[in-house]
Amino acid sequence: MPKLKTSKSIKKRFKISSTGKILRHQACRSHLLQKKSQIRKKKLTKTYQINKSDLYRLKVKLYI
Template identity: 55%
Template sequence: MYMYKLKTTKSVAKRFKISSTGKVLKHYSCKSHLLQKKNSKRKRKMRRTTLVQYCDQYNLNYNLPYI
């Protein structure tokens, strides 16, 4: 008897990356519009990636089974 394969949710795979140590990385939001009222320091910090919180990693691991 064969086990069925789990499908990767492609919308999630495009938004998140897995680091070499297994942590989930994401980009900051709110970077695409209404930038004139955000100061330079705030926009500069939004260039970076950040870690996904631990409580959200279970849902991401379900949507990214093989990554």
């Protein structure tokens, strides 16, 4: 039986921490930044933990 391939697009978008948590970046940080305030842009740089409802689906795609 061949190896299962991970979804490369998901692998690029999410990071797995050393404790096994899946982290994501905030959206709205790539363009149209001129009208956003400095505080708002700074808050968008943080990484956040994945919601529990999405956790199972991502683990299946990443084969964790």
